[in-house]
Amino acid sequence: MAITLYELVGRDAARPFSPHCWKVRLALRHKGLDFQSAAAGFTEIPGLEGGYSKIVPILKDGETLVADSFAIAEYLEDTYPDRPSLFGGEGGRTLSRFVESWTQRTVHPALARLAALDIHDILDAPDQAYFRESREKAFGTTLEDFVADRAERVEPFLKSLEPLRAILVKQPFLGGESPLFADYIVFGAFQWARVSSPFRFLPAEDPVSVWFERCLSLYEGEGAKVPAAA
Structure with a gap:
């Protein structure tokens, strides 16, 4: 199932800038997982995924939603244990x-x-x-x-x-x-x-x-x- 990463952007949707979103972007690459990016501005975040979270990043993995960069990293570690570890134990x-x-x-x-x-x-x-x-x-x-x-x-x-x-x-x-x-x-x-x-x-x-x-x-x-x- 496709993974979507909701990321914070400004006027240019191709330039995500949130530090927390970048943590997750590299974590996904570390795990070797394909994902698509979905851009959102500050005022658009409350409307994402039916108001799921007031913050980004939000990860959508199939039907699973996870917010907060560290929570997402832990989700990726626990859900994909066969892929390279993000924590090393x-x-x-x-x-x-x-x-x-x-x-x-x-x-x-x-x-x-x-x-x-x-x-x-x-x-x-x-x-x-x-x-x-x-x-x-x-x-x-x-x-x-x-x-x-x-x-x-x-x-x-x-x-x-x-x-x-x-x-x-x-x-x-x-x-x-x-x-x-x-x-x-x-x-x-x-x-x-x-x-x-x-x-x-x-x-x-x-x-x-x-x-x-x-x-x-x-x-x-x-x-x-x-x-x-x-």
Whole structure:
């Protein structure tokens, strides 16, 4: 049965940008599963699959619906155990939870301070209104003020990546010699910034940048198929 992945897009339906959707896209490729992408803007999500979820990604596998990127990864692992493992065992599943927690509490907020206004600018008008209202309420300031000092925020952000960098100078992936879902979790965050914002902050020689380029090339260049924002 066909697998459908509902993904978040802006004006250009061919440019999915959600970090959580990118995690699942690479997880599906890791498992060697064919899927079709279905694009949705922010304001379209509540109408998907009869209002099944307020968030994407949503995976539809036959008659089964699953929302939330980690829940989808666990579904794929448990439903297709004969295909390459996303976690490398139960210990890896638990450690991936830590990686997700760190990424969403350290990397995502920092990237939002760099790219929030650019994300707004790639959206359709109805989604722009939704995004501005919801994010400015959450941030307590305008999008413009939220990113006004982004150039000064780059160095502290790069320093915060030292735990990641220390691992990646010793091995090609967080998963070791080959990637696991933990890699896709962190990759999704950087891909979010790459696809939605032209602001560049990772030096090319940084081990994190080298790892990210390595991830872009995975699965016949799945990540690189969507060009960087310009």
